[in-house]
Amino acid sequence: MADSLRYAETMPPVFTLTAGPVDAYPEVLRALGTTVLYDYDPAFQAFYQEVSRKAQSVMGVDTPPMILQGEPVLGLEAAAASLIAKDDVVLNLASGVYGKGFGYWAARYAKRVEEIEVAYDDCIDPETVRRYLTEHPEIAVVCVCHHDTPSGTINDIDAIGAIVAEAGALLIVDAVSSFGGMPTSPAACKAGVYVTGPNKCLGCPPSLSLVAVSDAAWAKIEANPHAPFASMLSLKDWRHAWKETEAFPFTPSVAEINGLNAALDRYMDEGADRVWARHALTAAACRAGIQAMGLSLWAVREEIASPTTTAVRMPEGVDAAPVMAEARARYGVSLSAGRAETLGRLIRIGHMGPTAQPIYALIAVAALGGALKAQGVDIDLAAGMAAVQIRIDAA
Amino acid sequence: MADSLRYAETMPPVFTLTAGPVDAYPEVLRALGTTVLYDYDPAFQAFYQEVSRKAQSVMGVDTPPMILQGEPVLGLEAAAASLIAKDDVVLNLASGVYGKGFGYWAARYAKRVEEIEVAYDDCIDPETVRRYLTEHPEIAVVCVCHHDTPSGTINDIDAIGAIVAEAGALLIVDAVSSFGGMPTSPAACKAGVYVTGPNKCLGCPPSLSLVAVSDAAWAKIEANPHAPFASMLSLKDWRHAWKETEAFPFTPSVAEINGLNAALDRYMDEGADRVWARHALTAAACRAGIQAMGLSLWAVREEIASPTTTAVRMPEGVDAAPVMAEARARYGVSLSAGRAETLGRLIRIGHMGPTAQPIYALIAVAALGGALKAQGVDIDLAAGMAAVQIRIDAA
Amino acid sequence: MADSLRYAETMPPVFTLTAGPVDAYPEVLRALGTTVLYDYDPAFQAFYQEVSRKAQSVMGVDTPPMILQGEPVLGLEAAAASLIAKDDVVLNLASGVYGKGFGYWAARYAKRVEEIEVAYDDCIDPETVRRYLTEHPEIAVVCVCHHDTPSGTINDIDAIGAIVAEAGALLIVDAVSSFGGMPTSPAACKAGVYVTGPNKCLGCPPSLSLVAVSDAAWAKIEANPHAPFASMLSLKDWRHAWKETEAFPFTPSVAEINGLNAALDRYMDEGADRVWARHALTAAACRAGIQAMGLSLWAVREEIASPTTTAVRMPEGVDAAPVMAEARARYGVSLSAGRAETLGRLIRIGHMGPTAQPIYALIAVAALGGALKAQGVDIDLAAGMAAVQIRIDAA
C-alpha cells in the first residue's frame, strides 16, 4: 500500500473498535457540551436527582446507585476500601488480569485474601466457589470480575452470586464492561457492591462510576470504622447525594452527568433487550469470522467469550503490536491491545455501545485479518468475511 | 413581579455567576464533544503529551504537571496522602473553610498538625508563619489555601512560600480557584505541591486536577512508604503518564482532556496578562458596586478580596438563601452560597473564565441588589450600578 | 480605558445584542451538530414531517407552513414572485426600509405598485389603508412589514389585515422579526402569505424561511402562470414537501432543520405567552432606561416601538458608527447599526430569543450609555440604569 494512503499516527483513526475508551454515541457527545450549571442551582439539583432515578431504573435497584466522579476503577477501589474491614477474610476470584488485580486492593484492606485462580483464558467454576466457601466459612467478602476485559471472558456471576449469598458472604462485582451490553444486574447476581460505569456499553467517555450497594453491604460499610469518608474513595459520602436535600461531598462532573443522562435516555428509548441482542449478535458474528479465518479465540471455550469484547489469540510467534499498528495504518481501524499477562498475545475487538452493531464485526474481521495477512500470517480472510455475513443473516 | 415572569426553578438560569462550577467557555463546550479516542491510540498518545506540554507552559514549570482524573479535591487529597509522611509535623494555615478543611486531611497522614488560624474574613500574616517556623523547626510541611473560595479572600502565598522555603519545609498550595485568574505559579510561591484545576478560571467543567510537584517534593513522596500507589489517590502513578512511552495508570477522562486542551489554547491565545487584567477589573468593579450600594465585602480589608470571587457580607439579620433564590427567580441570575461557617452569611459572585468580563459585574450587582431590595433591605441600587460603570470606565 | 483591556475586533464580543443575526439558544447550537441524515432516509422523512407539524402548531395554521431553504429574504422574494401576477395592482405599505424595499420586488412582478409611505419613525394608519382600498378597488395585493427592523417600529397588521380582507385583496406580511416574540399569527392578520423565519425570535441562526399561505393565496398562486417553479424562488415546489410521500424539490438544509426542531421544542416547552412576556418586558425596560438617560427612541411614539428591537435615535450630530465601536471595544457588547435611511442615525438593541431576558436590557443600556459618554455625549447613565431596574421590578 502506498505510504500516502496509509493513515498517519497523528490522524484520528476511521473507526475505534476498542474495548475502552470506546466510541461514544453522538447524542452523548452533544450532551457533554450542555451549558454548565452550578451544582447547587435548583435546576441542577432536580436534574441530578432525575439522572440518578434513571440510573436506578436501568440498573433495576431500589434506590439510586451512587454516581462516583471518576472512571470505574474509582468505584472498584472505593468498594474495596469501604466494604472490606480489617478483620475480613476475602475470597478473590481471578480469571484474568482485572480479577487478579482486584485482589491487590482487597489485600490492602483485609486480614487475609484467599484466591481461586484459573487460567486467564478460562472462567471460574461456581462449584469450586461453593466448595471453597463451605470449607472456609470465615470468608466475609467474595470478589469477582464479570467480564475480565483483558481476556474477553465472562464469569457466571449469577450462579456465583447465589452461592455467595447462600454462604452468607457479600459479593463485590466488577461489571464495568458487561453492564448495559448483556443481561446483568445487581439483583440477578445478589451483589453486595456492584460496580459499573457509563463508559463502556452505555457509550459515554470514561469519567464516572455507577455503584449499587445492597442493604446488607451498607450495614457492613457503615459498621466499618476504616471505610473512607471525606475522601475521593468514599462510598459513604455519596450515599445520599442524589437527594435534593443533601449536599454533594464535592463537585460533581457536570458535563459527564449531562452525557450520562443522554446515554440513559438512549438506552431506555432503544430498550435493553434490543441493545443486548445487538451486542450479542455483533460478538457472535465477529467470533464466526475470526474462527473461519483460521484464528482462535482467546477464550478456551466459545461459550465463555464475552458479547461485549472479542479477544483474538495471536498465532504462535506473532506479536500483537505490529498487527494492531498495521490495522490502523492500512484500514484506519483502532483495536485494543491486551493487558499485562495478555499483552502482545491477543488483540481485542470491542462491541460496546455504538460499535455493537453487527456490521462492525465485518470491519473488525477485515481489518484484523488484513493486517495479519500483511504481516505474513496465512489466514483465509475471504472465509472470515463470509462467515460474518452468514452469521448476521442467520440472526 | 408577576409570577409568570419569574424564572422557574426547573428552567436553567440566564446567567451563572458562581464561584464554581462556573460557566464554561463555548470553545470548551464544543471540544468536549470531540470524537472519543482509545487512550492507547497513537493519536491520543501524542495529543495527551501535547496537552500536558501546554499545561506545563501555562503553569511555568519544568516538566508537565500531572493531570489527575478528578476535580481538584482529588488533587488536594492526593497531595496530602502522598507528601505527608507518618512522622511529619505539619503546619496548616487556615483563613477559611477550605484551608481549615485541608487540615483534616493532613491530620490523617501526619504525626501532628499545628495550625495558624485567623478569622475567616481575614488572611494569614506571613510574619506569623515566619515566627512559627522559627519556633518549630520540626515542621516538615506547610499547607495553605491561596484563594479560600468560601470567603473570597486571598493569602499572600508568594511571601509565605519564600518563608517556608527558607525554613526548609515543603509547601502544599491549594490554588484551585486562583490559578488562571491572577498572577500565580508554582515557581512564584516555591511550592512543593501546587494543586489547581481547569474548572475555575480556565473555564472548564469540573473533573480534572492539575498538580505540579517540585523535585524536593518528589524526593519526599518517593521516600514516603505510605504514599499511595495503584490508587486513585496516587500522585506517583501519574508522574510519568504524560510520556508517550508510559502507560496510563487508569483510563483518562478523554472528553475532559479535550476540553482542557481547548481551554489552554484559549488562555494562551488571549494571553495570561489580559486574562488576569479582566479578572481583576471585573472584581474591582463588582466591589465598587457592592460598597456603593451600602453593602460590605466579606473580606475585612478590600486588598485581600479575591480578583476571582467577590464575597458579599449579608446585612445583620438577612439570610443569604432567600436572597439568592430571589436573584434567580427575578433576574435569572444564579449566585453562590457560602460554605459551612460562611453559609447563609455571605453571597458569592464568581469572576472566573468566561464571566470574568467587566460588564458581568453590573449584572451581578443589579441582581444581588435587586434581590435584597425585594427582600426589604434598604440599599442604594442606583448608586451601586453607577459605581460599577465608573470603575470600569476608569480602567 | 487601557488599551489592553479593550476588546479587540478580532475577538468575538462578550454579548451580541443585535437585531439579527442574533445569539442562538444553546439547545439550537447543539442540535445543529446532530448527525446528518440522507434526506430520503425514512428517519429523516418522518423527522421532517414532525418538524413541519410543530411549525404548523406554533404558527397556528391548518397545514404545515413551507420551510424554504434560505433566510427569510428568500421567503419574501418568493412570496412576491409567486403571488403577484403580471396584471396585478399592488399596494405597498412603507413605514421603513424593509417595507419600502419590498415594493421594489413587487414592482418586478406587478402591473403597477401604489404605495402609502410614512416617515420611517412612524407607522401606517390602518384607516389610511381603508380609504385607499375603497378608492382603489382594483388593488389585488397589499404588502406590509410588521416589524420594520431598521426602525424598530410595529405596524398594526391585525387591523390592516381585517381591512384588506374586507376589501377582497390578499395581504403579504413580513413578520420575520416579530413572529415568536410577540402575539402575531397568520390567522390574526388574515394573511394571504405570511413570511417569517426561525432566525430572529426563535433563536436560530439565519438560513431558513417559514411561509404560511392561505387557501385563497394558493388559488391565486396556482393560477399565476409566472409563479416560479423548479426554482429556488418557488413556493409551489415546496407546497407538499412536508408529506412523506412527496419528494423534496431540492436538498433541505439538514443541519438547520435540526436546529429549527430544537427551537420549536424550546418555544413550546416554555410556552408562547411566557416567551412573549419576556420579550415585552425586556423591551419596556430597555426603553425606560434609554429615555431616562436623556436619549430618544427612534419611534415617534413609544407605543409603536417593537417588543423585539429598541431603536435609539442618535443625538444631533452624533454618528452611530463610532458609538457602536466604542460599546464593543469598551464593554464587549455588539449592537446593530441602522440600514439605508436609518444608517448612522440610530442604534438598535435586539431583544430576540435568548437575549429577550430583562436583565439584558441593563447590559444594553449600560453599554450604549457608556459608549456615548466616552464619545463626549452628555447623558445620565446612572438614571438610565436605575430606570431599567425599576421597570423590571415593576413587572
Added chain:
Amino acid sequence: MADSLRYAETMPPVFTLTAGPVDAYPEVLRALGTTVLYDYDPAFQAFYQEVSRKAQSVMGVDTPPMILQGEPVLGLEAAAASLIAKDDVVLNLASGVYGKGFGYWAARYAKRVEEIEVAYDDCIDPETVRRYLTEHPEIAVVCVCHHDTPSGTINDIDAIGAIVAEAGALLIVDAVSSFGGMPTSPAACKAGVYVTGPNKCLGCPPSLSLVAVSDAAWAKIEANPHAPFASMLSLKDWRHAWKETEAFPFTPSVAEINGLNAALDRYMDEGADRVWARHALTAAACRAGIQAMGLSLWAVREEIASPTTTAVRMPEGVDAAPVMAEARARYGVSLSAGRAETLGRLIRIGHMGPTAQPIYALIAVAALGGALKAQGVDIDLAAGMAAVQIRIDAA
C-alpha cells in the same frame, strides 16, 4: 433475521453511505454550533473574509469564490439566470438527469438551447462537442455536469473546457459532487462559471454554494441586463461580499459558514492529494467488489465511473427500493436511490468526505450484496467482499 434485530425506520441508520446529503465530518458538526456572530460585527467580517480566502485557495482561483447562501442548486440556477442572456444560443451537454435538468434552466433564459445528449450511463465525447461548436459558431454558452450524480458518471470537463475556450464560448460547470473528491478546478476546465458546494466531498451539510466566475464570464454577466440583482438568484449581489468594506446583500448563513471554515481547514490539513487518493481508492475497491459479486456498474465503462459515487445497476427485474430498504433494515446502512430516469434502476453508494475511506467500500458491498441476497438475487457475496479487500491491499 429476527424482527427485533432489524433497524426500525424511525431509528437513524448506523451508516449513511449516500451521494448526498452525506455524513459530515465531526469537526464540521462541532463547528456548526459555534457562537453566532452578528454579520456586521468586525470579528465576523474578518472571519468571512478569511473563509473566502481559504475557499479561494482550495479552488485555486484568483479572487474568492462567491459563497451563495443555499445548497448548490441555488448556485446552478443563479449561474443560468446570470450568465445566459436573452439572445444567447446555449449548448447543453446531457449525460444524465442533472445535466439534462440544467437545460431546462438554460431554456428559461436563452434564445435557444441546443443539446448533445447521450445515454445516461455514458458520457459526452469531447470530440462531438468540438464538431458541434465548429458547426454552430453562434453558441455562446456551453453547460456541462462534471459528475452526473444520479448516474455516477464523469464527463471529461477539462477536455471539453479546452474545446469550449477555443471556440470562444463560456462554460458553465456543475462540479457539485466532484469538487474536493478528485482533481478538478475552475482553471483546469477553463470554466466561465464553476459551481460546487461544501455539502458533498468537503463533508458539510447542504446549505451553501461555492461559485467561481472567470473575468470573461463576469464581463458577460455585467453586460446582461436581465442578470438578477437584489435577488436570491443573483451572482452580482455577492460578487464583492467577501470584502470587509462591502455589505452583504442579505444575511449569510452564519452557522454554515462556521461549518465551511472547519471543512476547508480539514481539507487543507489533510492535503488535497491525499483526500483525492482515498476517494479514488474507496471507489475502486467498491467497484471491484460490486463486479466480483456478479453485479454490473451503471456506467457503461468503468473508466467513466466516478471516484465519488458508485452507481450499481440493478439486475433485470429487480427494483431498487426494496433492496435499499433491506440494506437499511438488516445492516443499518442507508444508500442512495436513483433519480428520475435512473430511479429504481440503480442504487448509489456515495464516497464523499468522511465516507471516502476504503474500508467503507466493504460495508457498502456487504450491505448491498446482503440485501440483494435477502431479496432472492443470486450473487457471490463472499467474492465481492474478498475483491474489495484485495483492491485495497493492492493500493
